[in-house]
Each structure stands twice: as C-alpha cells, then as structure tokens.
Amino acid sequence: MLLKYLHGNGGDRGRIKTYRIGQLYMISKHSCEQSGGGEGVEVVRNEKDTHPQYGPGQLTEKRIYLSSKLPSWAKAFVPRFFYVTEKAWNFYPYTITEYSVSFLPKFSIRIETRFENNNGSNSNVFGDTPTPEKNVSFLDILSDPIPEKHYRESEDLSRWQSSKTGRGPLERGWKDDHKPIMCSYKRVQCSFEVYGFQTRTEEFIHRNIQDILLVGHRQAVAWIDEWHGLSLEEVREYERAMQEKTNSKVKSSQNNTGQSAAPRPVFSRSISVTDERSLKKMGVTTANMSDPSTSSGPQSPIRLNSTPE
Numbered sequence: 001m002l003l004k005y006l007h008g009n010g011g012d013r014g015r016i017k018t019y020r021i022g023q024l025y026m027i028s029k030h031s032c033e034q035s036g037g038g039e040g041v042e043v044v045r046n047e048k049d050t051h052p053q054y055g056p057g058q059l060t061e062k063r064i065y066l067s068s069k070l071p072s073w074a075k076a077f078v079p080r081f082f083y084v085t086e087k088a089w090n091f092y093p094y095t096i097t098e099y100s101v102s103f104l105p106k107f108s109i110r111i112e113t114r115f116e117n118n119n120g121s122n123s124n125v126f127g128d129t130p131t132p133e134k135n136v137s138f139l140d141i142l143s144d145p146i147p148e149k150h151y152r153e154s155e156d157l158s159r160w161q162s163s164k165t166g167r168g169p170l171e172r173g174w175k176d177d178h179k180p181i182m183c184s185y186k187r188v189q190c191s192f193e194v195y196g197f198q199t200r201t202e203e204f205i206h207r208n209i210q211d212i213l214l215v216g217h218r219q220a221v222a223w224i225d226e227w228h229g230l231s232l233e234e235v236r237e238y239e240r241a242m243q244e245k246t247n248s249k250v251k252s253s254q255n256n257t258g259q260s261a262a263p264r265p266v267f268s269r270s271i272s273v274t275d276e277r278s279l280k281k282m283g284v285t286t287a288n289m290s291d292p293s294t295s296s297g298p299q300s301p302i303r304l305n306s307t308p309e
Helices: 015-032 198-221 230-257 275-281
Strands: 002-007 042-051 056-063 085-091 094-100 107-116 138-139 180-190 271-272 302-307
Touching: 015 198, 015 230, 042 230, 056 138, 107 198, 180 198, 198 230
Parallel strands: 002 138
Antiparallel strands: 002 180, 042 056, 056 085, 085 094, 094 107, 107 180, 271 302
8 A cells, every 4th residue: 555645844955854853753752642551652772774775874673562552353362461563764765664563473564655845746656566546545634534532623734833934724735736845655565464354454554554644744744843943963862852751651651560571472272182081181171072982983183272371
C-alpha cells in the first residue's frame, strides 16, 4: 500500500529540512504523551549510522508496548504483556522502518518513506515498480477523519493558526494551490502468515498505520509554533531529553505493576502417546477414543496437540 501525506510547511528551499525538524519534535512529544501505565515507547538506541547507498543518517531502535490496544481476537494468541521492536534508518529524504515481534516470526511490517517537494503527483516515487492505483491511499491532514479519541480542537487544522508563521487555517482544496507544499510518500508492506488470521491482521495493521501517521502529521503542523526556528542540533537535544522522560515513564509504570518482563507466550506442542491413560496423566483432556483394551489390532501412536499452561 502506498500512502501519500501532504504538508504545507517550510520555505521553498528548506522544505524537507524544516519538515525533518518538525517530525523529530512531533515524534518525541507524541511518544511521551502516549506513554504511561506500563505502555508506550521505550528508546533502546539512537545513534548515527552510515548506509552504503544512502550515506550518513540515524539509526533508532525502540520497543513499543501496546497490549491494551490490540483487538480482542488478537489477544487470544498474544502474551498479556509484550512489545514490538521498531528499527528505523533515517537517511533523509529517504527512510526505512521495520517492525518485528520476537514470538511471531511470521509477522513483519516494512515502511519505506520518501519526501518530495510536490503535492503527491509522483506515481513512481521509489523508482522501481509503480504501485497499482487500487493500492494507493491519498491522505489529507485537513479533511481525512481520525479516531474520535485522538481529536483535539487545538490540532484541528481547519481552526488552527500559527502565531509565529501566520499560516492557517487550512481550507478544503488547499493541496491544489497551497505554496509551499511537500508530500511524504510511504510504501507499507505487512505480512502475518498465520492461517485464519492473515487477512484481518493485515487489514488491522494498515488501518492503524494510517490512523497513527495521520494523527502524527496533523500534530507536526499544529505544534509548529513550538518547533519553528529550532536548529537540527536543538531539536536533537529536545529529542534526547524527551526520550529520557519517556523511558522513565514506561519503566516506572512497569516496575509498579510488575510488568518488567513479559511472560512466555502460549504455544502448542506436539506429543505422541499410545493410550488415553498416558494422556490423562499429563493433564490433557482427550476427545472420545476407542478403548485400547477392546481393540484387537496393534496400537499405533496417536498425535495430538496440547497447550501448556
């Protein structure tokens, strides 16, 4: 799926640099706001890195605790407390973000992002195979709906106005004539190869990624008076301070509730036995089976699945 986000930030020459500062500020503040109660975002490392193709950049690794945000059908096979690992390689104007879960080896999400100074008109921004039109979502930070729980009047861009820059409020159709403008292109690939859950899991992932990124990009604009004019060094210092605060909130909540270590997930194991008596000794409830003593033929091993407590 290809997502296109439009932004009205920055000067004509420094648009991407300005957006980068706004994005770093938004991610740091948003992560801190969403952390607490044993959940949120813990930054494991944030360091400079060099990519052989894209040059110098930043590597960030995070642990995202979000047990309560899972749908009820997913909680059936997920440990009560767990985290998702996020690794992001930022080589502006191109970034790669990957998500994984240690106990779900068949689960993966990969997001590629490229920023360009246009209004989403590039149909092959990644320069390889164009995304089919049916898989392209054009998201507008002004008019697209967000979950009601995330709505704040101060972040409503139809009412927002910046005192520092004089920008806003945005009006319907702004993407066609607003100057300056830029677009954040995101190619999202997700996979969950578990029979019976694949389709709705992937739909859940795509839907939530759209909601999260839409809310975040609205905030990046709405908070412009807080970050406008900051240098990259200054916003990096703000990022470090907010990471310490966020990590402290997550760890403090976990220690208070005994959530510091996620319990082992429940997995099925295969066992081979020759009679019902052996199964019962192992505490396994069996289905109706014939009595071995009444069978004249040799007993072949019966393979069943058990779920350890």
